[in-house]
Amino acid sequence: xxxxxxxxxxxxxxxxxxxxxxxxxxxxxxxxxxxxxxxxxxxxxxxxxxxxxxxxxxxxxxxxxxxxxxxxxxxxxxxxxxxxxxxxxxxxxxxxxxxxxxxxxxxxxxxxxxxxxxxxxxxxxxxxxxxxxxxxxxxxxxxxxxxxxxxxxxxxxxxxxxxxxxxxxxxxxxxxxxxxxxxxxxxxxxxxxxxxxxxxxxxxxxxxxxxxxxxxxxxxxxxxxxxxxxxxxxxxxxxxxxxxxxxxxxxxxxxxxxxxxxxxxxxxxxxxxxxxxxxxxxxxxxxxxx
Numbered sequence: 001x002x003x004x005x006x007x008x009x010x011x012x013x014x015x016x017x018x019x020x021x022x023x024x025x026x027x028x029x030x031x032x033x034x035x036x037x038x039x040x041x042x043x044x045x046x047x048x049x050x051x052x053x054x055x056x057x058x059x060x061x062x063x064x065x066x067x068x069x070x071x072x073x074x075x076x077x078x079x080x081x082x083x084x085x086x087x088x089x090x091x092x093x094x095x096x097x098x099x100x101x102x103x104x105x106x107x108x109x110x111x112x113x114x115x116x117x118x119x120x121x122x123x124x125x126x127x128x129x130x131x132x133x134x135x136x137x138x139x140x141x142x143x144x145x146x147x148x149x150x151x152x153x154x155x156x157x158x159x160x161x162x163x164x165x166x167x168x169x170x171x172x173x174x175x176x177x178x179x180x181x182x183x184x185x186x187x188x189x190x191x192x193x194x195x196x197x198x199x200x201x202x203x204x205x206x207x208x209x210x211x212x213x214x215x216x217x218x219x220x221x222x223x224x225x226x227x228x229x230x231x232x233x234x235x236x237x238x239x240x241x242x243x244x245x246x247x248x249x250x251x252x253x254x255x256x257x258x259x260x261x262x263x264x265x266x267x268x269x270x271x272x273x274x275x276x277x278x279x280x281x282x283x284x285x286x287x288x289x290x
Contacts, residue, residue, distance in 0.1 A: 015056045022075070023068040037075055044079035054079065054086045061105040062095045069105055077112040084113060088121045100133055107136040111143035118144050123152040134159065135167040142171030150175060157183060166194035173202025181206060185216055188226040196226050203230045217247055224251040228258055249273050256280060 021029070022036035043053040057072055076083045087106050095102035107125065110118040118140060125137040138156050141149035149171065156168030169187045176184055184206070187199025203213075208230075216227050224247065245252070253276060256267065261283075268280040 015053070019056075019060065023065060023071050025067055037071065040075045041078045044075065044083065050079075050082060051086070054083050057083075058086050058090050058106075061090070061102040061109075062093075063105075064101065069101075069108075072105065073109050073112055076109050081113060081115060081117070084110065084115070084117055088118075091121055091124070100130055103133060104136050107133070107140045111136075111140035114143050114145060116144060116146040116148050119146050119149045119152070123149070126152055126156055131159075131161040131164050134161070135164045138164065138167035138171045142167070142174040145174060147175050147177070150180070154180075154183065157187070162190075162192035162195065165190065166192060166198055169195050169198035169202070173198050173205065176202050176206065178206060178208075181208060181212070188216070189220055189223040196222070200226050200229055217251065219248075221248065221250050221254075224248075225254045228254045231255075231258060245270055249276055252276060253279065256283070 018036045018039060021032050022040060024033050040053060040057065043049040044057070046053075054076070057076060060068065060072060063069060063072075076087070087110055091103065091106050093102050094100040095104075103125070107122060110122060122137045122140040122144070125133050128134050128137065134156070138153060141153055153168055153171045153175065156164060157172065159165045159168060169184075169190075172180060172183060172187075181203070184199045184202045187195050188203075190196055190199070210231060213227050213230055217224050228251070247255075252271070252273070256264070256276070256279065259267065264280055264284050268277065268284065271277050271280060
């Protein structure tokens with residue numbers, strides 16, 4: 001019994017020493033740091049030491065050190081899915097104070113590991129009283145890349161806190177199918193720029209038909225800009241976009257900004273606004289001089 005305790009104490013000391021080396025801030029100890037990280041990964045993957053190693057690493061999730069948090073993330077991401085069970089086992093531990101550092105770290109690391117098995121654990125926190133925790137939960141589900149998260153993600157699109165909506169739309173942008181196209185379009189009209197950019201990313205990934213986007217152009221100049229930005233990122237038959245003349249000068253200007261040079265002349269022929277005609281002439285002149 002005494003021998004077992006001595007061995008356990010020695011193992012604990014070794015892990016603590018290795019952790020100090022892996023999280024050192026001293027540049028001169030970079031080689032030592034790299035070696036310690038590699039050793040943690042090796043032990044985390046070795047069936048004979050993995051459980052003890054991963055449990056130890058998870059116990060450090062409450063750290064205030066940004067270097068330590070990033071190091072823990074890198075190590076556990078490298079260890080991979082075998083670490084998920086032990087992280088989930090401690091997921092309800094928020095941390096030693098109101099910052100919920102341990103929980104936030106858990107959600108972050110789970111997201112970095114990814115996979116469908118992290119969806120249900122992360123979903124437990126989408127209604128958390130802390131907006132930062134809710135945001136982390138949605139980000140984690142987006143990084144899972146699993147469509148199993150879609151029901152949970154859709155619940156976050158109307159959150160009253162803008163950064164949480166941004167995280168929910170980020171998740172949607174990663175897992176949406178054509179069925180969620182309209183949800184992504186709604187994000188283009190959100191008041192928060194982060195939401196609009198996340199929705200834009202998802203729409204570009206879906207590569208929709210240009211006609212579907214053109215139907216969304218209207219009086220909302222901000223939304224128009226993002227709709228046209230999507231058009232800039234997908235294969236488009238610009239000959240079919242003559243309807244742009246029906247929209248405001250601001251919308252037409254945004255459209256001209258994304259036009260390929262080869263079609264500028266045909267739009268100049270139909271443009272009636274004097275400032276926009278001047279703008280197009282300058283773009284064409286610059287193009288010809290290059």
